[in-house]
Amino acid sequence: MTDSFQFSTRLIRNTVSVDPQTGAANVPVYLSSTFHQKDFDHFGKYDYSRSGNPTREALEKAIASLEGGVQGFAFASGMAAISTAFLLLSTGDHAIVPKNVYGGTFRILTQILGRFGIDHTFVDTSNLDQVEQAIRPNTKVIYVETPSNPTLKVTDIHAVSEIAKAHRCYTFVDNTFMTPVFQRPLELGADLVLHSATKFISGHSDVVAGLAVAGNKELAEKIYFLQNALGAVLGVQDSWLLLRGLKTLDVRFRKSAESALKIASFFSARPEVKTVYYPGLPGHPGSDLQMVQAGSGGAVLSFELKDEAAARCFVNHVSLPVFAVSLGAVESILSYPPKMSHAELSEEERIKAGIGNGLLRLSVGLEDPDDLIRDFTVGLTAGHENERETVKGLL
Numbered sequence: 001m002t003d004s005f006q007f008s009t010r011l012i013r014n015t016v017s018v019d020p021q022t023g024a025a026n027v028p029v030y031l032s033s034t035f036h037q038k039d040f041d042h043f044g045k046y047d048y049s050r051s052g053n054p055t056r057e058a059l060e061k062a063i064a065s066l067e068g069g070v071q072g073f074a075f076a077s078g079m080a081a082i083s084t085a086f087l088l089l090s091t092g093d094h095a096i097v098p099k100n101v102y103g104g105t106f107r108i109l110t111q112i113l114g115r116f117g118i119d120h121t122f123v124d125t126s127n128l129d130q131v132e133q134a135i136r137p138n139t140k141v142i143y144v145e146t147p148s149n150p151t152l153k154v155t156d157i158h159a160v161s162e163i164a165k166a167h168r169c170y171t172f173v174d175n176t177f178m179t180p181v182f183q184r185p186l187e188l189g190a191d192l193v194l195h196s197a198t199k200f201i202s203g204h205s206d207v208v209a210g211l212a213v214a215g216n217k218e219l220a221e222k223i224y225f226l227q228n229a230l231g232a233v234l235g236v237q238d239s240w241l242l243l244r245g246l247k248t249l250d251v252r253f254r255k256s257a258e259s260a261l262k263i264a265s266f267f268s269a270r271p272e273v274k275t276v277y278y279p280g281l282p283g284h285p286g287s288d289l290q291m292v293q294a295g296s297g298g299a300v301l302s303f304e305l306k307d308e309a310a311a312r313c314f315v316n317h318v319s320l321p322v323f324a325v326s327l328g329a330v331e332s333i334l335s336y337p338p339k340m341s342h343a344e345l346s347e348e349e350r351i352k353a354g355i356g357n358g359l360l361r362l363s364v365g366l367e368d369p370d371d372l373i374r375d376f377t378v379g380l381t382a383g384h385e386n387e388r389e390t391v392k393g394l395l
């Protein structure tokens with residue numbers, strides 16, 4: 001069936017559905033919270049939009065097919081999807097989680113789930129021995145986020161899934177940084193895929209949304225129960241916007257990833273840059289694994305300048321990227337993790353996690369990469385001019 005088509009064809013086939021009544025080439029926006037029941041005794045497929053809405057369902061079916069899962073679920077944000085998934089756990093259960101997990105996920109584990117007696121251990125999931133050693137009899141989930149943020153460490157999804165299976169626990173994968181264009185965790189043995197669809201899937205910095213895809217029916221039933229019970233569902237108009245974003249996901253993401261590789265190579269050759277973190281660059285510690293499991297380094301990279309002053313100077317002198325949190329949009333987004341995504345860590349914790357004071361993260365958009373490189377050259381060399389001025393000033 002559709003599965004014999006290439007990914008880009010499936011992307012369109014799953015997001016364009018001709019309305020049988022009108023011939024409309026797009027899924028209608030069903031702005032209706034409730035649905036008339038024709039039969040007194042037998043209710044139809046839809047009754048109330050928290051439990052199911054045809055526009056949201058079209059999106060949920062699309063993401064399920066693209067990730068190769070049995071059922072998809074759309075949530076009001078990535079955090080809504082992730083927190084709903086963690087509520088599969090009960091008091092006394094334990095989760096193994098990457099040390100450098102997304103800050104919001106860290107907050108749920110450390111400040112909320114603990115209150116309900118759900119325990120966790122942070123490990124470096126790129127080190128399989130650490131994962132194995134953290135397993136306890138009550139471990140229910142091994143959580144993976146790969147590549148990680150912001151130093152783009154790569155975790156072996158297949159190997160972690162094998163460890164999880166041997167210990168009868170689930171593998172959850174946050175696939176935000178790769179999307180099914182490049183990485184399909186369910187095919188590698190994971191049980192549940194999670195997304196902040198706010199990022200590449202929406203792609204235009206205009207929607208906050210989350211998605212989950214279950215790899216088997218039993219898990220799908222549990223997630224559906226939780227989605228309906230907790231109620232953090234995605235709104236109808238945002239569901240439609242995600243369907244629209246999905247249509248161009250393949251071309252957007254491939255183009256951005258191509259540019260990211262070019263830009264990462266540019267930064268690697270610059271004397272002002274101490275380190276470049278991009279898993280698509282040969283020499284990055286996870287690049288071989290990344291190429292096998294995803295086939296691309298993606299569109300996010302980080303680079304470390306000398307210190308905070310150099311990072312500030314770079315940000316102040318570039319004109320193309322927006323300086324903001326978030327990633328995965330048509331516009332390039334430059335962010336400063338020490339004051340943005342990782343502001344809650346102490347300086348000592350931050351440095352230990354490899355997030356130095358000169359670290360900047362770049363999500364590469366759809367601008368011409370040569371224009372971006374010219375802009376970044378200005379940012380890098382402005383630092384040098386300032387230094388010279390400072391020295392002159394001192395003299």
Ligand SMILES: *Cc1c(COP(=O)(O)O)cnc(C)c1O
Nearest residue numbers: 077078079102174176196198209
């Ligand atoms: C942004 C992000 C999230 C959280 O998603 P929201 O849509 O902001 O709630 C989770 N994981 C990763 C990797 C993210 O980048």
